[in-house]
Amino acid sequence: MKKTSLSDIAKHLGVSKTLVSFVLNGKGKEFRISEEICKKVLDVAKELNYQPNRIAQGLRTGRTNTIGLIIADIANPFFGILGREIEQEAARFGYRVIFCSSDENPEKSRQQIAMLQQSQVDGYIISPPKNSEDQIKALARGNVPFVLIDRYFPEIECHHIGVDNFDAAYNATNHLLSHGRKRIANITVNLDLVNMIQRTKGYKQALIDANIPIEESLIKVLPFSHENKDVARAIKELVGKSAQHKADAILFSTSKLGINGIESISALGLKIPDDVAIVSFDNPDAYKICISPVTVVNQPLKEIGKTAVQILLNQIKHPDAPVKFQEVILKTDLIIRKSSGA
Amino acid sequence: MKKTSLSDIAKHLGVSKTLVSFVLNGKGKEFRISEEICKKVLDVAKELNYQPNRIAQGLRTGRTNTIGLIIADIANPFFGILGREIEQEAARFGYRVIFCSSDENPEKSRQQIAMLQQSQVDGYIISPPKNSEDQIKALARGNVPFVLIDRYFPEIECHHIGVDNFDAAYNATNHLLSHGRKRIANITVNLDLVNMIQRTKGYKQALIDANIPIEESLIKVLPFSHENKDVARAIKELVGKSAQHKADAILFSTSKLGINGIESISALGLKIPDDVAIVSFDNPDAYKICISPVTVVNQPLKEIGKTAVQILLNQIKHPDAPVKFQEVILKTDLIIRKSSGA
């Protein structure tokens, strides 16, 4: 079953490829091709089940209608939901998306960008890992359309979209304070990326504003690729029996930390929120049916994904328009459940 | 910054494109091109940051090194983990993957297949929705490499890979029986696909083998796009105060059902497993930190994803080899936690 091409249709009707191409691209009227011929072309195309070869189109036009997506890990529901939204919004405009998981590894993301570049994608949506500044700068220099999501590099001027992490953490911490918690800990991850840094900054500022001294021993920074046992150790140090200055609340900067943390807290036989109150970033299903449903900082993932695609496509479609970089910072909302205390 | 092409390199060195192409494709030795020239070509390619245009290659060779993946929803962790594995295994062999979420909607999957076809993907990995038999048959007729995952159509002979759902449900039900449960319910979804059907069959067979009559009122088949309230109603009918013949255990055929179900059970003030024992298919994080950690039927997602890619690439690479359809049925394992009783 050989695929049918433009010239198959042209031969079939005894007309030129040019004409067929015009008609099939809806330019029949523009070139004043007779309705009758238009109809014939369309009919034959249908009859022969013509499927345009997008790759040939791409080679000719320089546009592939494909975008490259680089995130940390598609198996992580945070990125799964984001990815889904991006796929959907892209499809609305006829774009496909190639998914790449970088595992927060700059070497991987470098290879993935190169691969996507070779695939001639029209643009990129990237959640850049630590130490990938040079890669992003190279894209910017190359005048390639791209949008960063979830994090960005303050020193690189470009489109980016995310949430107000400082504000989110500030509010979450305040919420715990307002419930009488005084020894609030923060468990985070050493990503060295603005988003995580801002979370801890917001947490600290809330304490400062409440005249509570910051204790560095209450801030646990785990390696990115932390295991269960790393979290377990941090939990033990914060709320275990022999902990020196026990924490009475914990702000988890990611849901992976939170889920592991809750497991460890339960394993120690402690009650949430009685023994320790909890607030976590992100809102996985797990938190709804948890031992004690978890109060969370919920990010508008749908809006992030959708906006990212819109900004990207806008730049792709107007390559010569003067670029006005969009820096979108969305608000989060605090969903209050039982884990943070009554 | 114009991209550098083969002929740029050729001109730069005063040789032919042919030669450059040979060298860059590692065929230098095969064509006995002098080491010296090889080195020069490689150096210039590096210097000019040559990135082969895969799309041009694809047009010429008919191979794009791209595979199309159609699953129900990438935001669902089940498919997220599967997708991740597929992406990773494909990347190992130099293949990229275009992700498509069909939402179990055959109209969407039809469009997605057409889109992927136009993109000239080399093969497909598909988790086909109900009523998409004709689409799969068309692929088979077209002699296009593809592998089905998670479900398949018994009447269509093709590569497919999944788990032994009958066996899994049989064992899960037996496990509940062995813990003294007698009135075991099954909440499932009306997907009308072998995988779901086999689950309920396995459940029934376990009851039959234990000489327990099957009560249709204990089998709740919810619409695929069920809402929280649909699950809540089913739960109420099974274990609510005014339930006529209360169930003492529930087998959930999907984790989405299970998570919603547990929420509803808690809302009714019932205890798991005391009031009702639970086993669920699939193993999301949620089940680990649940009110009562959930006993689950765990599917070997990594192996499914990896094997699917291997079978697919094997067929892609040997298009003329006589196809011997592989029907891989993997075993699940039952991870026993508290929800199913002591």
Added chain:
DNA sequence: CTGAAAGCGCTTACAG
């Protein structure tokens, strides 16, 4: 050992 040439399937100035 190396190069000139054809061609993959399109689009699009250009000419009439």
Added chain:
DNA sequence: CTGAAAGCGCTTACAG
């Protein structure tokens, strides 16, 4: 209004 022709960037018989 319609067609012949060039060309996107590659690969690969073919010729020498």
